[in-house]
Amino acid sequence: MAQGNKTKVIVGMSGGVDSSMAAALLLDAGYEVIGVTLQIWPSGGPETENSCCSVSAIDDARLVAYLLGIPHYVLNFRAVFEEKVVAYFAEAYFRGETPNPCLACNREIKFGELLRKARGLGAEFIATGHYARVRRDAGSGRFLLLTGADGQKDQSYALYGLSQEQLRHTLFPLGEYRKPQIREMAKERGLARVAAKPDSQEICFVPDDDYAEFLRQRAPEKVVPGLFVDREGRPLGQHRGIVHYTVGQRKGLGGTFGRPMFVLGFNPERNEVVLGEDADVYTPVLWAEELNWIAWPQLREREPVRVKAKIRYKAEPAPAWVIPENDGVRVEFDQPQRAVTPGQAVVFYQESLVLGGGTIVSDPRGLRRRST
Numbered sequence: 381m382a383q384g385n386k387t388k389v390i391v392g393m394s395g396g397v398d399s400s401m402a403a404a405l406l407l408d409a410g411y412e413v414i415g416v417t418l419q420i421w422p423s424g425g426p427e428t429e430n431s432c433c434s435v436s437a438i439d440d441a442r443l444v445a446y447l448l449g450i451p452h453y454v455l456n457f458r459a460v461f462e463e464k465v466v467a468y469f470a471e472a473y474f475r476g477e478t479p480n481p482c483l484a485c486n487r488e489i490k491f492g493e494l495l496r497k498a499r500g501l502g503a504e505f506i507a508t509g510h511y512a513r514v515r516r517d518a519g520s521g522r523f524l525l526l527t528g529a530d531g532q533k534d535q536s537y538a539l540y541g542l543s544q545e546q547l548r549h550t551l552f553p554l555g556e557y558r559k560p561q562i563r564e565m566a567k568e569r570g571l572a573r574v575a576a577k578p579d580s581q582e583i584c585f586v587p588d589d590d591y592a593e594f595l596r597q598r599a600p601e602k603v604v605p606g607l608f609v610d611r612e613g614r615p616l617g618q619h620r621g622i623v624h625y626t627v628g629q630r631k632g633l634g635g636t637f638g639r640p641m642f643v644l645g646f647n648p649e650r651n652e653v654v655l656g657e658d659a660d661v662y663t664p665v666l667w668a669e670e671l672n673w674i675a676w677p678q679l680r681e682r683e684p685v686r687v688k689a690k691i692r693y694k695a696e697p698a699p700a701w702v703i704p705e706n707d708g709v710r711v712e713f714d715q716p717q718r719a720v721t722p723g724q725a726v727v728f729y730q731e732s733l734v735l736g737g738g739t740i741v742s743d744p745r746g747l748r749r750r751s752t
Contacts, residue, residue, distance in 0.1 A: 388412045389505040389551060390498040392490055393452070395440030397574045398509025398554060401562045404448055404569055405553040406507055414503070415445040415452040420461035420489065421585065440574055447570060457493055464488040466585055473595055474602050476646030477723025478626045480538075480693065481583055487541040495549055505551050512536045513555035514547050523547035525674050525734040530558040537693050540727045540737035541672050592624045606651030608635060611644065611660070619653045622646050628661050628719025645722075662716035666691070668726050668738035669708035675735045679704045687728040687735060689713070691720055697729050708738060 391403040393415040407413045417438050438454060445452030465484045472479035490508060498506045511528030512535050523544055528534040542550070554562060566575035586594045596603040603621040610616055617635040619625065624632070629643040633655070641655040679685065683704065688697035689711055699714040711726060720740060727737035 386410065386412045387505065388414065388501075388503040389507050390414050390416050390494065390501070390503045391507045392494060392509075393417050393441040393444065394509070394580075395437035395444070395574065396509065396577055396580065397563055397566050397571070398511075398559075399441070400444040400509075400571055400574045401566050401569075402507050402509040402551075402553045403444070403450060404565075404571075406551065407448055407450065409553075411505075413448070413450045414501075415441060415448075415450050416494065416497075417441045417452070417454050418461075418489065418494065419454050419456045420458060420465075420485075440577075444571060444574060455494075455497065457489060460493055461485070461489055464492075469583075470595055470598055472723050473591065473623050474599070474648065475723075476622055476648035478721045479723045480725060481585075483538050483541055483725055486538055487546075491539075491542055491546040491550060495546060499549070505549050507551040507553060509554055510535045510539060510552050511554050511557075511559070512539055512552050514550060514552060520676075522675070526555075527729070527732045527734070528552075528554070529556045533559045536734050537690055537725065537727045537737075540674065540725065540734055542674070543672070544674075547674070592621065595623045596621070604651065606653065608633070608641075608655050609647075609652045611654060611656055613652075616641070616655055622648060622651060622653055625653050626719075627721040662718050663720050663742075664713050664716045665742070666711050666717075666720045666726065666740055667705070667708055667742040668711060669741050671708060671736060671738035673736035675730075675733060679709065685728075685735070687730060690727045690729065691717055691740065692724050702728055708741065 389406055389411045391399065391406060391413055393399045393403060394417065403413050403415055442452050465481050465488065468484050469479050469481040491506070495506050511530050511533040513526040513528060515524045515526060517524050525536055525539060525542065525547060527536045563575050583589065592603065603623055605618050605620055606622065608616040608619050616637060625643045627643055627645060630640060633641060640658060642658055642661050644654045644656045644660055646653055673679065679702070685702045687700055687702050689700040690697045698717060701712045703710045703712065720742065722740050722742065724740050725737050726740050728735040
């Protein structure tokens with residue numbers, strides 16, 4: 381982050397401590413900093429107070445920009461957010477998947493639409509408050525994504541989908557810091573209000589983190605009761621609609637099955653939720669497609685790669701082999717993994733280096749492809 385010299389950078393400011401300090405650190409480093417807050421809430425949608433796009437968040441971002449002495453603008457990205465994030469989220473759930481809309485938002489909105497806007501305004505970079513790092517490899521010339529120095533806050537998993545062009549024009553000022561340092565630095569700069577704000581834990585457009593109710597209001601005809609079935613298709617009882625469940629879930633099934641039962645997967649074409657025992661939730665293999673490689677352009681055909689693979693945002697990376705296969709990869713774990721979930725991302729690491737990742741498309745019950 382040594383470039384400075386009044387190079388123009390657009391900072392995505394959410395009104396939280398991380399993006400506020402990203403702007404402050406860039407200002408200290410000599411950049412010409414412009415703060416931007418994205419108004420991405422779908423028209424007519426409700427707002428959650430502790431979200432990156434609420435009215436209070438915009439006000440907080442505006443106040444921080446004033447205190448730092450930098451310009452601040454609000455950009456209306458509602459239509460494109462609805463199309464590329466909210467619609468994607470809903471359609472994936474109705475297919476029986478469990479998507480992560482934050483990954484789509486990063487790829488399409490924060491590092492997609494915002495970067496295009498920034499470049500059009502003559503800015504060389506965009507910056508955010510993510511805990512991750514970007515380095516240029518001198519040998520290959522590729523821009524590499526690395527984990528943040530704070531292992532507890534590392535957000536590289538959510539950034540694996542970024543392209544070389546996006547990484548080339550992105551700065552992560554917090555990459556070398558730990559979260560407690562950032563909060564303390566914010567207090568020292570007089571940003572006490574944002575320094576004390578809690579981290580956002582919920583999806584910004586889903587009130588009270590109630591996915592099922594959000595989806596029911598969006599498409600009530602798609603959230604209807606159906607059957608719980610076992611792995612052989614035998615009926616076990618009635619469910620409330622597949623959007624109420626996710627792979628590995630035990631609580632909230634609402635039935636008396638005579639033994640503990642867990643969600644294994646879905647047959648969305650028949651509106652069925654497949655149940656089984658805890659041991660059935662584990663699988664040693666998954667398939668992934670829609671791959672994005674950062675460390676290299678693509679995998680060599682049929683050449684296995686040793687990695688640590690992360691199957692959800694808060695999961696521990698697990699030792700595995702990645703094997704190219706048709707339009708995707710097969711991932712073989714040293715130890716079976718619990719609740720491998722179609723729609724989630726699997727991200728591959730070697731030490732602190734993010735190799736790339738893709739979307740899980742396998743069904744843990746029978747490793748059935750999503751497209752069939």
